[in-house]
Amino acid sequence: MIRLAKEYFADQRKDDLHELGKGLQRSDAPGHVTAKTKYFADRTFPGMLYLKMVRSPHHHARIRSIDTSEAEKHPGVARVLTHKDVPHNVYTILILIQVGPEDEQVLAEDKVRWKGEAVVAVLADSPRAAEEAAAMVKVDYEVLPAVFDIDAALKPDAPLVNEYHGQNYYLYDSGECRKVRFGDVEKGFAESDHILEQTYWSSPIEHAPAETTGCIVVPEGNDRFTCYTNTQAMFFTLDNTSIILQMPGQKLHMVGGTVGGGFGGKVDVTVEPISILASKLTGRPVRFVYSREEEMQISSPRAAEKIVLKDGVTKDGRILARQVWGYTDAGAYSRHSPYGAQKGAAHYPGPYTIPNVSIDTYCVYTNRTPSSAMRGFGVTIADFALEVQMDKLARLIGMDPLEFRFLNAYRDGDMKAHRQPTEGAALIECMQEASRTADWPVAERFFKMSSYKTEA
Amino acid sequence: MAKKVPLQITLNGEERAEFVESGSTLLTALRDRFDDTSPKGGCNQGTCGACTVIIDGELRLACLTLAEMCDGASVQTTSGMAKGGVLHPLQRAFMEGFAAQCGFCTPGMIMAAKALLDRVPNPSRDEVIEALAGNICRCTGYEPIINAVLEAARANSHNAA
Ligand code: FES
Ligand code: FES
Numbered sequence: 001m002i003r004l005a006k007e008y009f010a011d012q013r014k015d016d017l018h019e020l021g022k023g024l025q026r027s028d029a030p031g032h033v034t035a036k037t038k039y040f041a042d043r044t045f046p047g048m049l050y051l052k053m054v055r056s057p058h059h060h061a062r063i064r065s066i067d068t069s070e071a072e073k074h075p076g077v078a079r080v081l082t083h084k085d086v087p088h089n090v091y092t093i094l095i096l097i098q099v100g101p102e103d104e105q106v107l108a109e110d111k112v113r114w115k116g117e118a119v120v121a122v123l124a125d126s127p128r129a130a131e132e133a134a135a136m137v138k139v140d141y142e143v144l145p146a147v148f149d150i151d152a153a154l155k156p157d158a159p160l161v162n163e164y165h166g167q168n169y170y171l172y173d174s175g176e177c178r179k180v181r182f183g184d185v186e187k188g189f190a191e192s193d194h195i196l197e198q199t200y201w202s203s204p205i206e207h208a209p210a211e212t213t214g215c216i217v218v219p220e221g222n223d224r225f226t227c228y229t230n231t232q233a234m235f236f237t238l239d240n241t242s243i244i245l246q247m248p249g250q251k252l253h254m255v256g257g258t259v260g261g262g263f264g265g266k267v268d269v270t271v272e273p274i275s276i277l278a279s280k281l282t283g284r285p286v287r288f289v290y291s292r293e294e295e296m297q298i299s300s301p302r303a304a305e306k307i308v309l310k311d312g313v314t315k316d317g318r319i320l321a322r323q324v325w326g327y328t329d330a331g332a333y334s335r336h337s338p339y340g341a342q343k344g345a346a347h348y349p350g351p352y353t354i355p356n357v358s359i360d361t362y363c364v365y366t367n368r369t370p371s372s373a374m375r376g377f378g379v380t381i382a383d384f385a386l387e388v389q390m391d392k393l394a395r396l397i398g399m400d401p402l403e404f405r406f407l408n409a410y411r412d413g414d415m416k417a418h419r420q421p422t423e424g425a426a427l428i429e430c431m432q433e434a435s436r437t438a439d440w441p442v443a444e445r446f447f448k449m450s451s452y453k454t455e456a
Numbered sequence: 457m458a459k460k461v462p463l464q465i466t467l468n469g470e471e472r473a474e475f476v477e478s479g480s481t482l483l484t485a486l487r488d489r490f491d492d493t494s495p496k497g498g499c500n501q502g503t504c505g506a507c508t509v510i511i512d513g514e515l516r517l518a519c520l521t522l523a524e525m526c527d528g529a530s531v532q533t534t535s536g537m538a539k540g541g542v543l544h545p546l547q548r549a550f551m552e553g554f555a556a557q558c559g560f561c562t563p564g565m566i567m568a569a570k571a572l573l574d575r576v577p578n579p580s581r582d583e584v585i586e587a588l589a590g591n592i593c594r595c596t597g598y599e600p601i602i603n604a605v606l607e608a609a610r611a612n613s614h615n616a617a
Contacts, residue, residue: 025551025552026556028556028559029551029554030551031559032550032551032556032562033534033543033546033551033562034535034538034543035533035562039496039560042487043493044487044488126458207594209594210558210592210593211498212498258558258559259558260496260498260558261558261560261595291500292498292499292500292501
């Protein structure tokens with residue numbers, strides 16, 4: 001049951017709250033429980049073709065040749081597509097907001113950079129015929145050495161993952177990393193009683209939505225295409241498809257709807273451009289839906305991260321300096337990772353006011369499945385590292401971890417390291433309530449604190 | 457082209473017949489031929505429960521059931537649960553208890569819960585958990601679903617009393 005603690009910020013509230021704290025019926029619930037809710041795959045069209053993707057079995061390999069002749073002859077096959085069929089084969093999702101360079105091939109041409117990369121698309125009358133024909137595509141690979149983690153990728157003699165970048169990290173306009181500099185960390189460390197440096201690692205995490213990624217495309221007969229999709233990012237999909245297919249947006253009718261779970265895993269543009277191209281070249285409806293195996297292996301996971309935190313703290317519980325080196329494993333391609341790593345740079349001091357801060361965040365390329373968005377990507381793993389570090393710091397100086405957080409909590413008017421003044425902070429009040437609810441007592445003076453008044 | 461075979465079933469109490477492709481699953485047959493898209497394909501390999509239906513009173517995964525083997529069978533799905541516009545107590549409890557978020561697992565969950573309540577009208581919490589063990593939900597964290605099933609059982613026994 002929801003309880004509203006109206007005693008907090010009572011003097012700031014103009015009006016009593018009318019809607020908060022009351023349960024409201026979800027508007028989509030009646031559709032869900034009667035199974036009337038329509039998901040993209042809940043439709044079928046006469047003459048529909050099924051798309052099966054031939055994928056790289058290697059983590060890193062040069063493509064010597066692609067032979068589709070046997071597959072094309074297989075009964076039921078309507079068309080086999082390679083990179084030659086894609087009008088603008090090299091793309092990157094965030095080019096829409098000028099985050100380049102284009103670094104990923106829709107269908108691989110000269111090289112594959114991760115195990116599972118799309119190479120050839122086979123279209124057939126039935127899923128079975130498509131699968132059989134896909135097995136007949138012959139790709140001759142020259143296997144290359146691969147890198148699988150951040151440290152290996154950043155070694156000077158590491159194999160180059162992605163030629164469109166030229167080095168195994170993303171080049172920001174600020175250089176090899178995103179940087180935040182605030183105060184003077186060296187001075188802060190010098191004034192501290194203790195310094196604690198720790199390294200935190202995280203693994204990729206798959207969203208595993210109940211409904212796998214997919215779309216169904218129908219040619220409308222007037223050179224326009226309707227695409228039923230479960231994308232979470234309709235306009236990324238529309239605009240990137242328009243670039244990849246070199247087709248004006250008004251020819252593309254994207255139809256979304258209820259997504260069967262996404263959690264960030266459906267913001268990449270992976271199934272729609274190739275399906276619309278296939279529909280255009282065959283004149284038939286096309287269905288491309290990831291198998292469960294593809295959803296688990298092919299769709300972008302949350303990035304693996306490596307986070308090094310170095311903090312200087314006084315024995316009475318003030319953090320005087322924090323230095324951070326954050327590394328995001330983008331996998332083979334950028335997708336949303338340069339943005340995720342950048343978000344981390346702004347986030348790292350956490351909800352704490354620290355006078356001296358230095359942050360470097362890197363977006364690193366490896367031969368792993370490209371990572372991308374997932375629930376608070378760029379900050380979620382950062383928070384894990386930061387809060388574990390807070391507990392360790394408290395233990396180091398023999399202080400209660402909750403009281404330690406009260407002492408360092410940010411409050412309205414405090415300047416954050418990335419030069420955004422704090423407004424509307426409610427951390428103190430949340431911790432006060434958490435202390436009561438969890439029965440984790442703290443000293444009385446912490447209950448006299450407030451986020452927006454400067455008394456002690 | 458695979459051979460087409462006739463398939464006659466009682467779908468949610470209604471006599472229906474369609475031609476289906478030989479070798480196709482009941483899931484494909486229901487969704488593509490019988491226009492009942494309430495069973496969902498979440499994995500097509502028997503691991504998620506999204507395709508759960510009731511065949512002749514038994515809980516089954518439609519993605520692992522050959523359509524041809526269902527000839528003459530009675531098949532129940534979530535689309536047939538509401539009678540004359542009135543929701544089944546399970547549907548009402550799922551709706552009121554926030555037991556559906558994206559809704560993709562919901563038809564399968566409701567079928568699994570119905571099979572349980574048909575057998576055990578007043579299940580314990582553990583029995584509910586056991587009965588839903590084959591159904592994966594990635595959104596709700598299961599608690600609201602378990603509570604909804606228990607709530608529906610309470611509402612049922614109330615009505616019976
Ligand atoms: S679709 Fe049948 S169990 Fe997943
Ligand atoms: S509500 Fe989304 S999977 Fe259960």
